[in-house]
Amino acid sequence: MKPELGRSQSPAWRGVPPHMARRDLALWYRFLDRHGSEYQAIFYDVALGDGTDPGPDQLPEYRFGFIRLTRLRADAIAVRPAGWTLFEVRPAAGAGALGAIVTYRALWEADPPDKRPLEAILITDTIKPELRPIYAGQDVRILLV
């Protein structure tokens, strides 16, 4: 199933995206202050994967709502003419953030919106040195902010 991107936001927007924790938000704002202008638009809380279908006996509104609620959610995906960028925002990132990024990227690439490439970036404030090569091995860029 294709991602459900939702409405876009300008990189200048400083509201509170759905499901982004406050401590994640501080990192995200720092990232936007430094790099936001590199992107055309940002989609938040992007739904990925198939979700769970409660079945055809349900009312369509309920069925669509349940599927939407049970899909996985990427923190943010930005777009520019050259391609897409998937962001995972995680203070003191560990191995779990890598699992999230790799999973979201795989779901995106299973049915992407177009042929433009997807770059994956972890935004964090600190990460253990031994994890850096593992992230690099999965082609995930680490951005300290």
Add this chain to the structure above:
Amino acid sequence: MGILEDLAALGKDVADPAAVADGIRLVAADPAGRMKLIQEWEAATGRPFPPALTHDLTAPGPVPP
């Protein structure tokens, strides 16, 4: 941002209804959400959206797997 900005960000030609339909499919998965986007596009462009595409986008039909 508005629907025209959403579509432009997706690389869609905002004047081409077929491209607009492709973009709307990505922004909203549910028929009701898509209908709102169609209405917003109509208001922004002053043009009617093709009924056949409206039907394709908003028919309840089977939910995608």
